Amino acid sequence: MTTTAPQELFLQEFHAEHPAVTAEAFGRGRAPDGRSSYEILCDQVAGSTRVLDLGCGDGLLLDLLAREAGRRLAGVDLSSHSLALARRRPALAGARLREGRAQELPFADDSFDACVSHMALMLMGEIEQVAAEVARVLSPGGVLACVVGGGAVGGEAYELFLTLLRRTIEEAPASQRIPALGDRRTRSREGLDDVLGPAGFAAVGWETLPIDLSGPVDQVWAAVSSLYDLGPLDRATVERLRETFFAEVSDMTTPDGHVPCAFKICLATARLREGVSGGS
Numbered sequence: 001m002t003t004t005a006p007q008e009l010f011l012q013e014f015h016a017e018h019p020a021v022t023a024e025a026f027g028r029g030r031a032p033d034g035r036s037s038y039e040i041l042c043d044q045v046a047g048s049t050r051v052l053d054l055g056c057g058d059g060l061l062l063d064l065l066a067r068e069a070g071r072r073l074a075g076v077d078l079s080s081h082s083l084a085l086a087r088r089r090p091a092l093a094g095a096r097l098r099e100g101r102a103q104e105l106p107f108a109d110d111s112f113d114a115c116v117s118h119m120a121l122m123l124m125g126e127i128e129q130v131a132a133e134v135a136r137v138l139s140p141g142g143v144l145a146c147v148v149g150g151g152a153v154g155g156e157a158y159e160l161f162l163t164l165l166r167r168t169i170e171e172a173p174a175s176q177r178i179p180a181l182g183d184r185r186t187r188s189r190e191g192l193d194d195v196l197g198p199a200g201f202a203a204v205g206w207e208t209l210p211i212d213l214s215g216p217v218d219q220v221w222a223a224v225s226s227l228y229d230l231g232p233l234d235r236a237t238v239e240r241l242r243e244t245f246f247a248e249v250s251d252m253t254t255p256d257g258h259v260p261c262a263f264k265i266c267l268a269t270a271r272l273r274e275g276v277s278g279g280s
């Protein structure tokens with residue numbers, strides 16, 4: 001696979017250093033009903049046999065999907081380093097794990113009943129091309145189910161962190177800023193309808209849920225500081241950000257050392273209309 005897009009080169013370099021970062025940071029997060037965002041997505045495609053994970057990373061979601069017997073799983077990701085971790089998972093021994101771009105899926109027309117994507121669709125450029133490719137590889141009536149980030153809940157440590165991070169980035173030299181990632185339309189129901197409708201999908205279903213990441217301050221810092229924006233910042237800048245965060249978060253820390261922290265996810269689902277066939 002070759003990519004020249006600066007966004008994709010950035011993602012490849014970042015994940016070469018941090019191949020399992022999302023699963024490590026957010027895998028322990030829980031919705032009010034006790035499920036992780038990965039489990040929520042998994043439940044959306046219960047009963048679908050042929051499932052593709054778009055931007056599968058280190059394979060945590062595919063591993064959960066593999067618990068349903070008889071599944072034929074596939075994953076695609078830009079990062080060879082993340083895929084190497086996915087390939088080590090015993091449950092994924094039979095899965096087709098491919099290094100590639102969602103804009104040029106390395107799979108035949110009509111290959112899947114469902115396509116899932118956890119915290120990845122929102123990073124992808126040329127999003128109309130991604131939508132067309134997902135429509136091509138899905139069978140008519142197939143479902144696309146995605147989790148995208150929805151920002152801080154508010155009044156907790158993630159909101160504080162984002163405020164401090166914004167200030168840090170404004171003060172940092174341009175060379176320490178990440179390239180603009182993804183397409184904003186993936187972050188709202190209306191935007192996603194604009195992208196998916198022309199590719200043959202019916203109206204998008206949309207649900208926003210809080211994911212709790214509260215815990216001891218070190219654990220909370222480990223999660224929030226895993227964001228891409230910190231990648232290019234120099235060590236001294238990150239250390240200053242950490243010190244400020246630890247100082248300011250103490251105001252909201254409970255006497256037993258518990259830091260409230262939560263973020264929102266948006267769960268988007270859309271079905272490929274029956275008359276639409278792969279490649280049309």
Ligand SMILES: C[S@@+](CC[C@H](N)C(=O)[O-])C[C@H]1O[C@@H](n2cnc3c(N)ncnc32)[C@H](O)[C@@H]1O
Pocket residue numbers: 008011012015022023054055056057058059060061076077078079082100101102103117118119120123124125
């Ligand atoms: C935030 S990580 C999420 C990884 C995994 N889905 C998870 O939630 O644990 C985003 C992943 O999407 C992948 N990605 C981003 N843009 C992509 C593209 N255009 N094609 C394929 N993979 C892409 C990245 O390489 C990265 O592994």
